[in-house]
Structure formats: structure tokens, C-alpha cells
Amino acid sequence: MDGSTLILTDDAGKSLPCFLETTFDIEGKEYFLLQPVDHSVQIFAWQASETEEEEEELVDIDDDEIDQIFETAHAVLAEQNLKLKRTAFTLTVEGELPELIEDDIYEIGIGTEEEGECEEFQELANFYHEEQAYSVFTSVDPLIFFAKLGADGKPELLSPEEIEYIQPYVAEHLIDAEDAEEEA
Incomplete structure (x- = not known):
């Protein structure tokens, strides 16, 4: 099987x-x-860091916000021949991912701050929607x-x-x- x-x-x-x-x-x-x-992806918003002046950090967004930005994210990824899909349990993209480049890899904290776990993500695209910056990432590990x-x-x-x-x-x-x- x-x-x-x-x-x-x-x-x-x-x-x-x-x-x-x-x-x-x-x-x-x-x-x-x-x-x-297909490749699992996550979309994060960029916001000013509360701890570091002039720094930005990635924050999770909820399903309502994904609904609002989905078409923009879909169009941005389509420019790279990637098709964004609203699948069960995760967003996915169909198509060939760009070559993994070290500068496009971010360590993003997962779980709670106490757990302190990080995962490596490859940035696939970034875009703005109503003056808010977003980035689309896929995990380096499947x-x-x-x-x-x-x-x-x-x-x-x-x-x-x-x-x-x-x-x-x-x-x-x-x-x-x-x-x-x-x-x-």
C-alpha cells in the first residue's frame, strides 16, 4: 500500500x-x-517588533485574514508558476518550488515561547495587501x-x-x- x-x-x-x-x-x-x-505553505504577516526597535517579526494570521488576502497571494505565486490551493488542514501550492537559497531561509518559532522550538522555512513570495506586508513560506522539512x-x-x-x-x-x-x- x-x-x-x-x-x-x-x-x-x-x-x-x-x-x-x-x-x-x-x-x-x-x-x-x-x-x-503538493507543498504545504503558510502565510505570515510582518509587524513591528515589540522588543527590537526598527525590527520586524512574523506573526500568524487567522482564517478570516487568509480569506481576505487569498486572491492576492494566489496571483503573486502564479507569477512563479505556483498554484495556491485552499486544502484541508493546510494551504498548499502545486508546482515546482524555486531552488533553495540560504538567504531565503528563515527560522520561525513554532509552538509556545516556553517550548522554544524553531523550524526552517523557505520564503516563496512576499506581497502587500491594504498596506500590510505578508510572506508565503514553505517548510524546509516536509x-x-x-x-x-x-x-x-x-x-x-x-x-x-x-x-x-x-x-x-x-x-x-x-x-x-x-x-x-x-x-x-
Whole structure:
């Protein structure tokens, strides 16, 4: 079944086609590791930093703001032959991403400030909408989802509790898979 495509659907009925990267069985239940077919992207707004004078920082925007700027972001990305899509769980772009250039990589904090985790993102485009600056980023590391088959037979995302429960098994499964590849 690896290499297949599964469709995740959110509560609003939007879909997200994903490649099935691997499956693993935990205590008789099958779980899936999925990666979106298209590249996952995030749009952030730029605002003046509260701590550094004359500095700007990236801030998350909500769905209402995405609705307002979507057409502008879509047009800006289309100039690079990228098609912005309103997919389930994440925005995605279809097309070939530009070559990864070190100057286009930003470390963006994820989670809470206490966790202090950062991810590397590649800036794909920047634009203004009603005098507000925005940037579109894709993660340098691909986005992955953990899923299982629901009662209706369709793939569904795992809850945070389920992800926490399977995490030790996933790590073990991936290490075993890596070892098998090295032996081959």
C-alpha cells in the first residue's frame, strides 16, 4: 500500500491528497504516515517588533485574514508558476518550488515561547495587501500527518492523545525501516 495516495478531508469538506509514506501496525491497529502531494505553505504577516526597535517579526494570521488576502497571494505565486490551493488542514501550492537559497531561509518559532522550538522555512513570495506586508513560506522539512481509518472507512487525522500514544512505536518503526534500508 506504500506509495498510494489517500485523501484527508476536514470538517468543512475540503480535501488534502496525500502520499502514503508508510504504514505501521500497533497492537492490531493500522496507522499511516502521510505527506501532502503538493507543498504545504503558510502565510505570515510582518509587524513591528515589540522588543527590537526598527525590527520586524512574523506573526500568524487567522482564517478570516487568509480569506481576505487569498486572491492576492494566489496571483503573486502564479507569477512563479505556483498554484495556491485552499486544502484541508493546510494551504498548499502545486508546482515546482524555486531552488533553495540560504538567504531565503528563515527560522520561525513554532509552538509556545516556553517550548522554544524553531523550524526552517523557505520564503516563496512576499506581497502587500491594504498596506500590510505578508510572506508565503514553505517548510524546509516536509509536513507529515498521522492518520488511521475511521469508522466510515476513510482516513482521519489522529488526535493529539493518539499521536502521543503511538510516538514511541513510530520512532521504533522508522529506525527499523532505516536499518532495513541500510542492509539492502
